[in-house]
Amino acid sequence: MSIELWYWPQIPGRGEFVRLFCEAFQLDYTDMAREQSADALVEHMHSLEGIRPFAPPYIVDDEVVIGQTALILQYLSDKEGLGSGEMEIDLQLFQLQLDIADFVEEIHSVHHPVANELYYADQMEAAFEKAAHFRGQRIPKYLIHFDNALAANGGPFMLGQQPTHVDTSLFQIMEGLDYMFPNYMKEMQGTWVNLEGLQGAVPEIEPLADYLASERRMEFNEDGIFRHYEELDEQ
Template identity: 75%
Template sequence: MSYQLFYWPSIPGRGEFVRLFMEAAELDYEDIARTDGADALVEDLHAREGIRPFAPPYLVDDEVVIGQTALILLYLSDKEGLGSGDLATDLKLMQLQMDIADLVEEIHGTHHPIAPGLYYADQMDAAYEKAADLRANRLPKYLIHFDNALAANGGPFMLGEQWSHVDTSLFQLMEGLDYAFPTYMAQMQGTWANLEALQAAVPDIEGLAAYLASERRMEFNDDGIFRHYEELDEQ
């Protein structure tokens, strides 16, 4: 049976981090809400009982149902034999994946700094301040952290020549930042050269090139996590 991915059909969002890994690994999966619509997702989630995912993305593998992007990637990586083969190293990869999740949340906070349920237009002043701090402090801190980690094994990937879930996620992170903050990212070019090299190398992973060129690869849009609002990219 193929994996079933449940994620909102109209945004790349966190679902794309899972998709990129599955495509790179050439795994068979059904993208349920993209074929059956968002209602199918809501119905499925509400029908689940007990310990269930809080929010999409979540993955169904027969009896196994897992939420949280980082955990889904750990599960798939382990099950498909795409980890490092060493527990301590796999935990380091997981640590990085959770760092990525933390940063993704902060990026989401640039357009929703007060409440996820409010419109951007109702929290623009706070958004402006949050985005300025992200650009000045948080992005350099996180991206240099990832860049230094990449330098440890000589690149282009986190484990050197062997790609992992961290690399497909860092690729998506960099693509999203280029979309959301093009002026800032252009100005900072070269500051995190290892990350830029990874961003260039990931599309060459066998299995990914076809996906990235296909219509299934969703473009960033201004309903998702990575949004481009010119005023949040001002220098």
């Protein structure tokens, strides 16, 4: 049975982390709100009973209904036997996926430093200040952390030759940062070589190459998580 993925249809957002994994490993999934509508997503969320996901993305896999991007990826990876097969290592992969979730939250808060409910235009001044700290401190701290982890098994993927959910997610992080901060990322080129290697290797996973070249792969845009505002990328 096809896994239902429920996520906002207009943005790549956090849903793209789930899509990339499903596409790379050819899991049968249906992108429900892209086939139906954002209204259908809201209606579906409200129809859920019991312990419900707080926010999209969430998946419905038969009886299993779960949100939280990192948890979804860990669940699918476990279920499909796409981890390392060793508990300690799989927990470390999950740990990295949670680090990625933290980073994604911080990335979003660069253009929304005051409140998620306000428009970017209403918090530009704070965003400008936040972006300078983010580029100076937080991006290097996170990317060096991921880069060091990649070095442990010699790359190009986190487990060496075997790609996992962490690799498809880190690919999206690198693509997103290139879109959001093109000047900064260009200037820093060569600082995180293992991540740059991964960014080149992930699109070579064959089914993923087809997806990335297809119309289903959504462009980054200024409603999503990775947004390009020139003033936030000033050096």
